[in-house]
Amino acid sequence: MxxxxxxxxxxxxxxxxxxxxxxxxxxxxxxxxxxxxxxxxxxxxxxxxxxxxxxxxxxxxxxxxxxxxxxxxxxxxxxxxxxxxxxxxxxxxxxxxxxxxxxxxxxxxxxxxxxxxxxxxxxxxxxxxxxxxxxxxxxxxxxxxxxxxxxxxxxxxxxxxxxxxxxxxxxxxxxxxxxxxxxxxxxxxxxxxxxxxxxxxxxxxxxxxxxxxxxxxxxxxxxxxxxxxxxxxxxxxxxxxxxxxxxxxxxxxxxxxxxxxxxxxxxxxxxxxxxxxxxxxxxxxxxxxxxxxxxxxxxxxxxxxxxYYIHGKVFGRWKQHSRFTTYCHARKLLVRRLFLSKPLFVNPLVKIQSLMHEVESVKVLNIGSNTYDLANFEKEQAMVRSSTGATGTQKELEELHNQIVAALDKLVTAVSQSTEPQSQELQPGRPRMKSMVQEKKEASDNARRHRLAVHDKKMLGDCVRLVDYMFQACLAKVVINAAVEFFQRVDSSSKMFSISVAFGEKNMVFDPCLEDFIEMLFKLWRASVQVVNGIPSLLSEAHYAKHLTHAVANSQTVESILNNNWQFNHYTAAVRERIQADINTAQKFSDKHFEMFRRIHDYGNNWDEKAYVAAASAQDLASEMSLMRDFQSDLDKYKQHHHVGIIMINGSNLRESLQPVPKEGLTAMKRGLEDIARKKCEVVKRRFDQANKALDVRPTSLTAFADYIKAFNEIKNLEPELEEAREEVESMYQLLRQYNVRVGGTELENLEFLQAKGSEFAERKLNEADAYIREKQDEQVENLNAVSQMAEEDAKKIVEQLRSGCFVTLGHLQTPEVVMEELGAIQALVSKLEEKALNYNEYQVLLYVPVPFEFAEVDKAKQLFAEKLKLWTLASDWKDQYDTWKRDDIWRKDEHSKFNVEEMNKKVLEFSKTAYQLTRSLEGDKVAQDIRTQIDEVKSNMPCIMDLGNPALRDRHHAKIKQEIEWKHPSSQQVTLNSLMSHKVFDKKEFISEISGIASGEFALEQQLQKVVDAWADLLLPIQQHRREQWILGDVSDIITQLEDTFGLGSE
Structure with a gap:
């Protein structure tokens, strides 16, 4: 397969x-x-x-x-x-x-x-x-x-x-x-x-x-x-x-x-x-x-x-047909209600429409191309709106209103007549020429025309209302056109308003200012609206009331229409904003442009001629005069008019206010400089004359010769200053010549004399004085050495005197005031020697001595005198203070008690320190050794004295001390340091120290206990009501806390 x-x-x-x-x-x-x-x-x-x-x-x-x-x-x-x-x-x-x-x-x-x-x-x-x-x-x-x-x-x-x-x-x-x-x-x-x-x-x-x-x-x-x-x-x-x-x-x-x-x-x-x-x-x-x-x-x-093309096409055809049907229906309704489709309304409405155009052409503002002052602009616009003149806006509108009313009356009459029945009676004997059918047709036509006439008559009210609306719209259009024209004028950026400028505190100030322009615009539009709003409405005519089917009480006025009109509000706001913007721009321009002239304005405001000329120096006047020249140069370049948008800045008044400042200031400064130059010339001339006279003196004694050398040196050092002063005087007169000031003859003579004295001083007087000083210098040096040796001999005598006599006798410690008097006499001699030594040292410097002389004995006498004075001053102070301490009650504790062991201890230490220094500087002086021994003895007993003066000691402690020292005086007698010393109190130092320590401990314990007492004294026991007759303790946390603190203090 x-x-x-x-x-x-x-x-x-x-x-x-x-x-x-x-x-x-x-x-x-x-x-x-x-x-x-x-x-x-x-x-x-x-x-x-x-x-x-x-x-x-x-x-x-x-x-x-x-x-x-x-x-x-x-x-x-x-x-x-x-x-x-x-x-x-x-x-x-x-x-x-x-x-x-x-x-x-x-x-x-x-x-x-x-x-x-x-x-x-x-x-x-x-x-x-x-x-x-x-x-x-x-x-x-x-x-x-x-x-x-x-x-x-x-x-x-x-x-x-x-x-x-x-x-x-x-x-x-x-x-x-x-x-x-x-x-x-x-x-x-x-x-x-x-x-x-x-x-x-x-x-x-x-x-x-x-x-x-x-x-x-x-x-x-x-x-x-x-x-x-x-x-x-x-x-x-x-x-x-x-x-x-x-x-x-x-x-x-x-x-x-x-x-x-x-x-x-x-x-x-x-x-x-x-x-x-x-x-x-x-x-x-x-x-x-x-x-x-x-x-x-x-x-x-x-x-x-x-x-969906078919659906859309069907829907489109339906929509088109529906719109056409709606259009036909609206057209039919419009034909029934449209006035222009009525023969009786056409001609009158055309006439009224032409009058409406005339109403629109009326001018409520007259704005030209020239430049206005704000006040003149307001006056001109007020004249345009005025009803008194032949061409006033209000009068023109009233005439046009009357013409519209007349045309509307004709329309009302014609429509009213059309509704009247027409008589068609046959003349007698004239046969009837029409058939019944024609008569019925004519009757039907007449009835139809009568119905149309009645319908037209009913439309008269709407027609009157329409004409009134048209008239109000035209009146509103008049003001709107004025606003548009005003806006176009300001939008062209050509100069329209002129304002003056002046200096304010920080910025430039305009006249008129921005607020004035805003107020002008408000008044201008309000007046314009009032003009058109003052024309009566057609609906207010009495003979039209029967044709009006609705009340006219709620009808709008022209003012309300304009207030709600976006175009009017837009252009008025635009005009206001444009003027405001241009003024702000002009403000910025003025602040920048006129800033260079503000210094002239401020200078003029702060100028005080008298005070300035009295306090000013020559240099100040010279600089100020140069400043005035600069001011004048700036004013020469001043431009009076500036164009910023629609604003023309007029600076003429500002220039006129600034012009006097440099002119008057320069005049006053010239006078002041001339006065200063004259006075300065007198002073400098006098100084040169005094210097020449001082240099002409020829002294012979040592002191006079030294003073002459001092004067020569001072004048030599003042030479640049004198030359500068002379040049200053000459420059002031030269400056006056530059500013074209004519100087008098006396002033010229003084100036020439000053120049002559100055030349003599610089060329001859100084040289002659210098030659004389060199000639006599060696002779005066020998004289100086002789007097210096004599001062040394006098100083040796004062030293020998301070080392003998009462100044080294111990017996005078009990009477130090005697020694202080002797020291006062020696102090005068030491002062004279010190002064001579200082003068002779100064002469050595003036005479240029090669090997200065040393005043060793003078310095030794001065030092020894200072030490002796300090020693006997210490002895006097110690005697006075120690006697006072021994007399005061040591145990008296009140506001009258003057004994203070702390202060005593401090002063004893100071005395001991001073005595130690004196024994070192005055070695071998018995008085110094004896006073130191006395002070040291008291110093060694000071711990015991401080224990005796312990503030914690009470009467019981005093009693024990008295018992110990075997006090024999009555208890009421004052316990002084002297009495205690007589009872050999210093032999019981250890016992007194022990009693003082015990007293201090007891005193500290008393203070702690007092704190506890004070703390519990302010503490309340919190008890609150439990029942009607029963009270219980409240919150005891504060008591417990305080108790713990008290235990803590006890343990401490």
Whole structure:
């Protein structure tokens, strides 16, 4: 039995169709694996050698565990290993290209190549190359290939059906069924080719099934064509010309002799599709074109435009007819209500319309191209609106209002007359010339005209209201046009308003300012609205009231219309914003441009002529005069007018206010400089005269000669200053000449005298004085040495006096004031010697003595005097202080007590330190040794004294101490240090120290107990009411805490 034919052509066609439906897919044919097993030849085709019958009989059959197909003669000739190239040309394949996949087997017959393995070897190779596998990929792809029409996803560009997933269509079911039958056959079962063909033909139901059949088998099949007809659909409105179904009668062998009996039908073959229609020429189309057109038709019919074209066309015609019907109805209603369709209303309304145009042309503002001051602009606009003039806006509007009322009265009269009955009485004796039919027709026409006239009369109220609305609209248009004209004028950016500028505290100030412009605009628009709002409304006329069917109390005024009109509000706001923007820009420009002149303004405001001239120096006046010249130069470059938008900045007034500043300031400065120069000249002249007189002196004594040298040196050092002062005076007079100031004769004489004195001083006086000093210098040096030696002798005498007499007597320690008086007398002598020594040292420097004289005795006397003075001052202070301590009550503790052991200890230490230093500097001085001994004795007893003065001592402690020292005085007597010393208290130091320690401990304990008492004194016992007559303790946590703190203090 022959083997089953391979499905390779069908797989190639399926792959091609998948490429059309899914252009982005990357596909390969399923038999590439087989071509790899069998080897390949040039061009990628399998070898054409056909196996023998024995080899075919030895081939393995299809098994359940392998998906490899056996090699038959047909399958080997049709095996193709090829990968499709997916590009834009894939959709242009025709039937010949599709058939080429079926003809590859024949073309391969002429090729040569090695003979593939057969029999068991082929089976083993096949099993090694292909282990347990599932269904081949191309069979899974077939389910997605053959669909009746593309899915919505494919048409609209959404994600297509993935490979391996199938659509449930008859063609897909047929393909899968055939493939599954092939795979599920028994291993030992063999299929007959004719039976297989019949089986496939029995499954052909639609045109696409037939096309798939011929695409698979090509022209090698015994079936050359198949008859098909259009598929009948249940819905008659659905048109599917490419949906075909197989004529089953012809497939089953029915005897239909001619095509005419079939009617319109199709024949599908491997070469294409033929459309047969009786009485017309047949049409042929290749399979590729048929499939392409079918695909395109499915795509187009899935689009909403083509899908719902008929519905849309019907709906469009209905909509057009409905709109036309509505239009006709509205036109009929408009004819009944339109005034211009009424003959009686046409001429009066045309006349009224012309008057309305005149109303619109009335000007409520007169804005020219010239530049206005704000005040003049307001006056001019007020004159334009005034009703007193011949051409005032209000008067013109009132005249036009009267003309409109007159025209409207004529209309009312004409319409009222049309409603009156017309008399058609025959003249007596005149026969009737009309038939009854004509009379009835005329009567009917007259009645119709009367009804129309009555209807027109009822419309008079609406007509009056319409005219009133038109009039109000025109009045509003007058103001709106004025606002538009005003805006166009300011939008042209040509200068319109002139403002003056002045200096403020920080910025420039405008007159008028921005607030004035805003107020002007508010008044301007309010006045304009009031002019048009003052014209009475037509509805307010009394003789129109009977024609008005509705009340007019709620009718709008022109003012309310303008207030709610967006155009009026827009342009008025635009005018205001433009003026505001230009003024702000002008403000910035002025602040920047006039800033260079602000210094002149500020200088003028701060200028005080009297105070400035009185305090200014010559240099200040010179710099200020230069500044005034700069001010004048800046004012010469001053530009008076500047154009910024619609604003013209007028700086004339500002320049006039600045002009006097440099002029008046320069005049005052000239006078001040002249006065300073005159006074300065007098001073400098007097200084030169004094210097010349001082240099003319010729001293002879040492002191006078030294003073002369000092004066010479000072004058020599002042020479640059004097020369500078003279040059300054000369420069001031020169500056006055530069500013064209005429100087008087007296001032010129003083200047010449100053120049003469200065020249004499520099050229002669200094030189003569210097020569005299060099001449007398040696003589004065000898005199200096002599007086210096005399001062040394006087110092030796003072030293001998300090080392003898009362200054070294111990008995005077009890009367130190006597020694202090002697020291005062010696201090005067020491001061004179010190002064002489200083003067003589200074003279040595002035006379340039090569070896200076040393005043050693003077320094020794001065040092010894200082030490003696310190010693006896210490003795005096110690005596006074110690006597005071001995007299004070040591145990008295009140505000009157002056005894303080701490302070006493501090002073004793200071006295001891001073006494120690004096014993070192005055070595061998008995007075110093004795005073130190006294102080050290007290110092050694200070610990005991401090214990006696312990503030912790109480009366009980005092009693013990008195008992110990055997106190013999009454208890009421003061306990002084002197009395204690008389009882030899210092012999009981240890006892007193012990008592003092005990007192300190007791005193610390008393303080701790006092803290406890104070803490418990302020603590309340928490008691709260439990019942009517019962009380209980409350929260005692504070008491417990305080108790713990008290125990802690006790333990400490």
């Amino acid at each position: 022959p083997r089953l034919p391979q499905l390779q052509p069908s797989a190639e066609y399926s792959t091609l169709r998948l490429a059309k439906l899914q252009p982005s897919a990357k596909l390969k044919t399923w038999d590439t694996r087989l071509s790899g097993r069998a080897g390949s030849t040039e061009g990628g085709l399998l070898p054409a050698t056909t196996p023998s019958r024995g080899e075919r009989s030895g081939m393995a059959t299809i098994s359940q565990t392998s998906t490899a197909y056996p090699y038959t003669r047909r399958s080997q000739s049709q095996l193709v290993s090829r990968s499709l190239r997916l590009d834009s040309q894939i959709f242009s394949l025709d039937h010949e290209e599709l058939s080429s996949y079926c003809l590859r087997g024949r073309e391969a017959d002429t090729s040569t190549g090695p003979v593939p393995a057969s029999g068991a070897a082929a089976l083993n190779t096949e099993e090694e190359a292909s282990p347990m596998e599932t269904v081949p990929p191309h069979l899974l792809q077939i389910r997605a290939m053959y669909s009746t029409r593309p899915t919505k996803t494919e048409v609209e560009g959404e994600e297509s059906v993935p490979l391996g997933e199938s659509a449930t269509t008859p063609v897909n079911d047929m393909a899968m069924t055939a493939a599954e039958d092939l795979l599920q056959g028994q291993p030992d079962e063999e299929w007959d080719e004719e039976a297989m063909l019949k089986r496939e033909l029995a499954k052909l139901h639609t045109g696409e099934d037939v096309i798939a059949f011929f695409a698979k088998n090509g022209s090698n099949s015994s079936v050359k064509f198949v008859y098909c007809k259009r598929k009948e659909h249940v819905d008659p409105t659905e048109f599917r010309p490419y949906d075909l179904e197989v004529i089953s009668e012809l497939m089953e062998g029915s005897t239909v002799s001619t095509a005419a009996k079939l009617g319109e039908h199709f024949t599908i073959s491997a070469t294409g599709v033929v459309h047969v229609c009786p009485g017309q020429q047949s049409e042929h189309m290749s399979l590729g074109d048929w499939m392409h057109q079918c695909l395109m038709y499915n795509v187009l019919t899935s689009m909403n435009f083509f899908k």
